[in-house]
Amino acid sequence: MTDTATHDHNHNHADGESHHGYITDKDKYLNRMKRIEGQARGIHKMVEDEKYCIDILTQISALTSALEAVAVGLLDDHLRHCVVDAARLGGAEADAKITEASQAIARLVR
Amino acid sequence: MTDTATHDHNHNHADGESHHGYITDKDKYLNRMKRIEGQARGIHKMVEDEKYCIDILTQISALTSALEAVAVGLLDDHLRHCVVDAARLGGAEADAKITEASQAIARLVR
Amino acid sequence: MTDTATHDHNHNHADGESHHGYITDKDKYLNRMKRIEGQARGIHKMVEDEKYCIDILTQISALTSALEAVAVGLLDDHLRHCVVDAARLGGAEADAKITEASQAIARLVR
C-alpha cells in the first residue's frame, strides 16, 4: 500500500490508490463540471466572435450559478460525511474540521 | 411555561425560559448587530440628504460585508454545536440538521 | 453657503443647499431603508432572545437581498443621470464617472 493521503476518511482501494469517498453521486458532479467546461468554452467563443456584451454577461451569470450549485452540493456531502465522522470522534479533530468548513463557506459567501 | 420553542437542542433554564445556547459569544454578535443597525440608519440619512450615490453604494457594500461576517460566524457556531450534537445522535436527526444547514448556506451563497 | 459638496452634478437650490438630485423616487428608497433598519433591529432581537440559528440566518439572507435591491436601484439612477450627463460632456469627465461606477459595481459583485 503506497497510500500517502494526508486527509482522513479515505477509503483504501485494492489498487493501492486513496480516495476521499465522500462524494455521494460522483457522476452527477462529473456531468455538471463537463457542462461547466462547455459553458466556459462557449463564453470564450462569444468573446472571440465579439458577441453582444450583455449576452456574454448573461452566460457568465449562468456559469457562476452552476458553479455555486456544485459548491453547495459538495459542501453538503462534506458536512454529511467528513464533518459528521469527525463530530463522532469529537475533540480537536472535530473542531478543526468545522473551522475548515466554516472558512470554505466564508470564501463562497465572501 | 409559555415557551413554545419548536426547535431541538434548547436548554431549559431554571427561570422556565428556553434558549438555543449555541451562540459562543453572544455579546460579540449583539455589538455587531448594534453597529449594523447604526450603519442602516446612516444609509437612510445619506439618502435623505441626497448624498453622492457612489458614497451610498460604498456604505451598502460595507453593511453587506458586515452582515455576511455575522452570518458566517453564526453558521460556524451552529455547525459547532447543533450539527455536532445531531451528528453524535446520528440517524434521521443528523441528516435533517445537515440538510437544513446546507439550505441556509445555499441561501447565503445564492 | 455652507455647502462643501465635493462631487459634480449637484443642483443648487434657492435655499443655498446642494443636492444630488439623481434619486428618481426618493420616498421609495427612504421607505426601503426604514424597513431595512427594522429588519436589522429584528435580527438584533433574535440574537438577544437566542432564536434558532437557522431562522436568524434566513432573516440575514432576506436583509442582504433587500440591501442589494437598494444598491441596484441607486446604481440604475446613477447611470441614468450622472453617467449619462457625463457621457454627453464626454472626455476625461465621462471616463472618470464610468471608472467610478465600475469600481462600485465591482464592490457589489465582489
Added chain:
Amino acid sequence: MTDTATHDHNHNHADGESHHGYITDKDKYLNRMKRIEGQARGIHKMVEDEKYCIDILTQISALTSALEAVAVGLLDDHLRHCVVDAARLGGAEADAKITEASQAIARLVR
C-alpha cells in the same frame, strides 16, 4: 451584406461581418477565458480523482472570482462604449441601454 445583427452600435467591416467593437482589449479577455476553461477542467479532474472536498471548494471560489473579474471588466467596456454612445443619442435608446445594463448588474450582484 448578410449581416443580421439585432443590436445597435455594430461596426460594419469590409468583409461584411458585423462586430460589437466594444471590447477594449480582446486578447486579455480571451486569455482570461482560456485560463478559466483550464480551471474548470482542473476542477473536473479533482472530482474525478476524488480530491479533498475543501480543496475543490477553494478552486471553485478562485474560478468564481476569475469569472466575476471578467464580468466586471466587460461591463466597464460596455458602459464606456455602448452606453456612452447611447447617452449621446439620448431618448428612448439611451433609457433602454441603461435598463439593460442595470438588469445585467442585478443578475451579477443577485
